[in-house]
Amino acid sequence: MPECLTTLGRNRLDFERSTYSIPAAPKSAGRLKSFQFPLNTDGESCNPWLVKSPIIAVNRTASTLVGFVALTGIYFGCGKLGLALAPHYSSISPIWPATGVALAAMLIFGKRVWPAIFIGALLVNLTAVSAVHFWPKLFQAMGIATGNTLEALAGAWLANRFADGGRAFERVASIFRYTLLTGALATMLSATIGTMSLWTCGLLSGAQFPHAWLTWWLGDMGGAVTVAPLIVIWSAHQQPPPHWRRLPEFVALIVLLICALQLTFSTSFLFWKTSHSLALPLIPFLIWAGLRFEARGAILVVFLMSCFAVVGTLHGIGPFAHSDQNTSLLLLQNFMCVSSVAGLVLAAATAERDSAETALRDTNDQLQLALAASRTGTWTRELMGSRRGQWSAQVEAIFGLNSGEFDGSEEMFYSLVHPEDRNRVRKAIVDTISAGEQEVEVEYRFLRRGGTVGWMLSRGRIIYDANGKPLQIVGVDIDLTSRRETEMALVKSEERFRRLIATANEGIWEVDTNARTMHVNPRMTEIFGYTAQEFAGCSVFELVHPDDLSRVKAGWGTPMDGQSEHSEWRLRRKNGDYAWIAASTSTLRDETGMAIGMLAMITDITERKQAEAHVRQLNTELEHRVQQRTAQLEGINKELEAFCYSVSHDLRAPLRTIRGFSEVVLEHYGPQLDDRGRDFLRRTSEAGIQMDKLIEDLLKLSRVTRGEIQSRQVNLSDLAQIVADELKRAEPGRAVEIIIAPDLVATGDERLLRLVLDNLLRNAWKFTGKHPRARIEFGRTTDEAPAFFVRDDGAGFDMAFAGKLFGVFQRLHNPSEFPGSGVGLAIVQRAINRHGGRVWAEGAVESGATFYFTVPGF
Amino acid sequence: MSKKTILLVEDNANDEFLTLRALRKYNVANDVVIARDGAEALDYLFGTGTYEGRDVKDLPIVVLLDLKLPKIDGLEVLRRVRENENTRLLPVVILTSSNEERDVISGYKLGTNSYVQKPVDFTAFVDAVGQLGLYWMMLNEPLPQQK
Numbered sequence A: 001m002p003e004c005l006t007t008l009g010r011n012r013l014d015f016e017r018s019t020y021s022i023p024a025a026p027k028s029a030g031r032l033k034s035f036q037f038p039l040n041t042d043g044e045s046c047n048p049w050l051v052k053s054p055i056i057a058v059n060r061t062a063s064t065l066v067g068f069v070a071l072t073g074i075y076f077g078c079g080k081l082g083l084a085l086a087p088h089y090s091s092i093s094p095i096w097p098a099t100g101v102a103l104a105a106m107l108i109f110g111k112r113v114w115p116a117i118f119i120g121a122l123l124v125n126l127t128a129v130s131a132v133h134f135w136p137k138l139f140q141a142m143g144i145a146t147g148n149t150l151e152a153l154a155g156a157w158l159a160n161r162f163a164d165g166g167r168a169f170e171r172v173a174s175i176f177r178y179t180l181l182t183g184a185l186a187t188m189l190s191a192t193i194g195t196m197s198l199w200t201c202g203l204l205s206g207a208q209f210p211h212a213w214l215t216w217w218l219g220d221m222g223g224a225v226t227v228a229p230l231i232v233i234w235s236a237h238q239q240p241p242p243h244w245r246r247l248p249e250f251v252a253l254i255v256l257l258i259c260a261l262q263l264t265f266s267t268s269f270l271f272w273k274t275s276h277s278l279a280l281p282l283i284p285f286l287i288w289a290g291l292r293f294e295a296r297g298a299i300l301v302v303f304l305m306s307c308f309a310v311v312g313t314l315h316g317i318g319p320f321a322h323s324d325q326n327t328s329l330l331l332l333q334n335f336m337c338v339s340s341v342a343g344l345v346l347a348a349a350t351a352e353r354d355s356a357e358t359a360l361r362d363t364n365d366q367l368q369l370a371l372a373a374s375r376t377g378t379w380t381r382e383l384m385g386s387r388r389g390q391w392s393a394q395v396e397a398i399f400g401l402n403s404g405e406f407d408g409s410e411e412m413f414y415s416l417v418h419p420e421d422r423n424r425v426r427k428a429i430v431d432t433i434s435a436g437e438q439e440v441e442v443e444y445r446f447l448r449r450g451g452t453v454g455w456m457l458s459r460g461r462i463i464y465d466a467n468g469k470p471l472q473i474v475g476v477d478i479d480l481t482s483r484r485e486t487e488m489a490l491v492k493s494e495e496r497f498r499r500l501i502a503t504a505n506e507g508i509w510e511v512d513t514n515a516r517t518m519h520v521n522p523r524m525t526e527i528f529g530y531t532a533q534e535f536a537g538c539s540v541f542e543l544v545h546p547d548d549l550s551r552v553k554a555g556w557g558t559p560m561d562g563q564s565e566h567s568e569w570r571l572r573r574k575n576g577d578y579a580w581i582a583a584s585t586s587t588l589r590d591e592t593g594m595a596i597g598m599l600a601m602i603t604d605i606t607e608r609k610q611a612e613a614h615v616r617q618l619n620t621e622l623e624h625r626v627q628q629r630t631a632q633l634e635g636i637n638k639e640l641e642a643f644c645y646s647v648s649h650d651l652r653a654p655l656r657t658i659r660g661f662s663e664v665v666l667e668h669y670g671p672q673l674d675d676r677g678r679d680f681l682r683r684t685s686e687a688g689i690q691m692d693k694l695i696e697d698l699l700k701l702s703r704v705t706r707g708e709i710q711s712r713q714v715n716l717s718d719l720a721q722i723v724a725d726e727l728k729r730a731e732p733g734r735a736v737e738i739i740i741a742p743d744l745v746a747t748g749d750e751r752l753l754r755l756v757l758d759n760l761l762r763n764a765w766k767f768t769g770k771h772p773r774a775r776i777e778f779g780r781t782t783d784e785a786p787a788f789f790v791r792d793d794g795a796g797f798d799m800a801f802a803g804k805l806f807g808v809f810q811r812l813h814n815p816s817e818f819p820g821s822g823v824g825l826a827i828v829q830r831a832i833n834r835h836g837g838r839v840w841a842e843g844a845v846e847s848g849a850t851f852y853f854t855v856p857g858f
Numbered sequence B: 001m002s003k004k005t006i007l008l009v010e011d012n013a014n015d016e017f018l019t020l021r022a023l024r025k026y027n028v029a030n031d032v033v034i035a036r037d038g039a040e041a042l043d044y045l046f047g048t049g050t051y052e053g054r055d056v057k058d059l060p061i062v063v064l065l066d067l068k069l070p071k072i073d074g075l076e077v078l079r080r081v082r083e084n085e086n087t088r089l090l091p092v093v094i095l096t097s098s099n100e101e102r103d104v105i106s107g108y109k110l111g112t113n114s115y116v117q118k119p120v121d122f123t124a125f126v127d128a129v130g131q132l133g134l135y136w137m138m139l140n141e142p143l144p145q146q147k
Helices: A002-020 A026-032 A041-054 A060-084 A097-109 A111-126 A134-162 A172-200 A209-235 A246-265 A276-292 A294-314 A323-374 A393-399 A410-416 A417-433 A480-501 A522-528 A546-555 A606-672 A675-705 A716-730 A750-766 A799-804 A824-834 B013-025 B038-046 B074-083 B101-109 B122-139
Strands: A376-382 A390-392 A440-445 A453-464 A470-479 A507-512 A517-520 A565-572 A578-589 A595-604 A711-715 A737-738 A745-749 A773-780 A790-793 A839-841 A851-855 B006-009 B034-035 B061-067 B092-096 B116-118
Touching: A002 A376, A026 A111, A060 A097, A060 A111, A097 A111, A097 A134, A097 A172, A097 A209, A097 A546, A172 A209, A172 A323, A209 A294, A209 A323, A276 A323, A294 A323, A294 B092, A323 A376, A376 A393, A376 A517, A390 A393, A393 A470, A410 A417, A417 A440, A417 A453, A453 A480, A507 A522, A522 A546, A522 A578, A522 A595, A546 A565, A565 A824, A578 A606, A606 A675, A606 B013, A606 B122, A675 A750, A675 A824, A711 A716, A711 A750, A716 A737, A716 A750, A716 A773, A745 A851, A750 A773, A750 A790, A750 A824, A750 A851, A799 A839, A824 A839, A824 A851, A824 B101, B006 B013, B006 B038, B013 B034, B013 B122, B038 B061, B038 B074, B061 B074, B061 B122, B074 B092, B074 B101, B092 B101, B092 B122, B101 B116, B116 B122
Parallel strands: A737 A773, B006 B034, B006 B061, B061 B092, B092 B116
Antiparallel strands: A376 A390, A376 A470, A440 A453, A453 A470, A507 A517, A507 A595, A565 A578, A578 A595, A711 A745, A773 A790, A790 A851, A839 A851
């Protein structure tokens, strides 16, 4: 049976879909609607069935056929059962479950199942044991089958039209309509057509007719009100979930019921067979099921009762057993109908009550939620007698009290109201009452636990008695604190911004989408000299310098949200001057996000611009001067070079002559001269040598000044080591310890740095010459700004003359003590100066000297 | 085969005297031709001017060339000597007072065979010039005369 239902249900849906895919006229659509599967008014819920169906892939026609055959078979079976119970007429039974099957099938699957019912009914009657010939029998069977089919069609139509169709058993009103229209009215069709058919065929006499009709009618009605609800209710797939906690109770109900039924309809126990009141003990079970187990439980109990009662009554046992079996069955039928209707009504009423209660509870929950969410609570206060008040937990929560902490007294309420507002609250209530008005509304501050202040809005309604005496006030408290705080914060922030705009050092210019002034701050009037009135309605573009206008217009209105555009341009002051301004513009938007204009922050940068221009001019002048100087210097350099070249060539030749010819004289005429003459010539010759050295050193010095510096990393320690090695090689006899700190590196010109170290180390070597042992050190200081140094423990110098050390030809020692031209340190100083470094010396007579120099990295 | 001659290009009479004396001391003053400026030196080498008709194939064994010269200076003389096909390979020694770097570099760039600074000290001068003469006259194997 379930499979058959599934199959039919599925096909029904398929049919529906194919129908809906065709655009149909409203009328035909309405007609099609009656096809809808009654239990699934919401088409969606059918889908699970479809998906779960195991035979979904089976050929549709075949499954439809199987469904039809199954329904026909069931109808046929039920019909045969009914006829088997028919005591008087072979075709009329007081027990006729087939009607119930037919109606249920119509309600579940729609009227298209009618052929199955018709064929089923036809077969039942054709196969009935009868003495008549075939043709009259066929005619009679056709008539009865037609009656049965029409009965089912009409019953289902009435149920669908007036009693919610498949949901007829969920509401009390529809149960009554179903019982009356389908159960009582529609079944008359079958009874009338059926008995007429029998009568026409002569199988029924006129005298038998009324009784036969009544039996038929009651039998069908029994099927309609007991079997049809059973099938419809239990086959509804959209059932409420079973209450598993009630399962033991349900089992107890069924066990007790079966016991009671056993007692009522068993032979051995009861001897007052025919007392109808014996059925009354069954009623409590019906009530029990109806109250506790909904329609499903109630109809199940009715079904069980019916089964036992039918079997018992057929055996002549039980309260309905009568001497005439037909009468017994009619009585039984009567009982079953009443039980069924009563059970269903009870269940429906209970369900309706339950759902109403649930709905009420839901509504209340929603209300509480809404109150909590809106920080709203309810309260009442008696205005006569006790004057006690009652607060909802919400009100207590707003006041910061625990639930139930409010003692109901007026004193406690007023103690929570801010002292400054207490009288106002009291007065508001008193005034309303004295004016005889109902509504009172007052806003006040209240003190929370912990001392913080909150804002409350109380609305109350005063209830008066018939004499106009106030009885009670009922109202709500709304917590306004957060709204108030937001408002105050907003006011504060607005105030802050207003002050900011008014006192800002920048001009603030609000303009509309046409760049026309909407508002300017005082600073704007200061910068430009126009009054706020003169600014009003004036366009930005009217004031922009003509040269800047196209640029400003191009950049206007481009900034995206949250960004600002910075630009610098000129604006005309009232006195006609142009002010240079730096403007930072951003888009102004209204609440809907529509651009309503621009906000420009204006800074007067005229002075800066002037200063910039001045600096530019100075720079130009400076550059010009530098060029001039450079040209001069280049000239001087060229002259110097020419001079040096000339010195190098021309000054030496005479020296060579002096020297050469002195020697020649000495050689040739030496013997003719006396000692003095020879001495004079020798002095002349030596002076020439001395002058040649001076010239050579001067040229070296000038070379230091000339030439490009080629800067790179130079390892000074390595250079110092080379010089030290040379010195030791030249005078291997001297005991001089030369200590060179490793890996001292500087960035500079290697040639010049080599000269520096060469001169300093040779200097140190020279001035330690008078000491038997000496120590020379090259290293770097560990100061914050480290300097290289060359230290010796030689003759040293008097610090009073330190300033002379680095001058050209300046010597602190007599040439007879220490030879030299006095150019070496001058070379050192020039070389270091060319690197941007510094050179200085420390020393004392006979305590050595230290020469420091720095080489800032290039 | 012609005599081994030295061409001394020197404008300073004192230096000329001292040079010749130094060469004589080393016995290499066989045949010294003196040119008192650059133009005269070139005339001698190329057979022009006052030396019109001289056999230009008869080249000195070495030219001792001063740099600072009237008319045409030493470096220019050197340049022209190196340009001339006949004197291209002629040994030229620069003998001058200057040891300016740029002179030394220019001299070598133009193809001098040696660069010698005249020392102021006479002894040193005599040694330098004498050894120079000795080297070129006695030790150095001259380029075969081109016919």
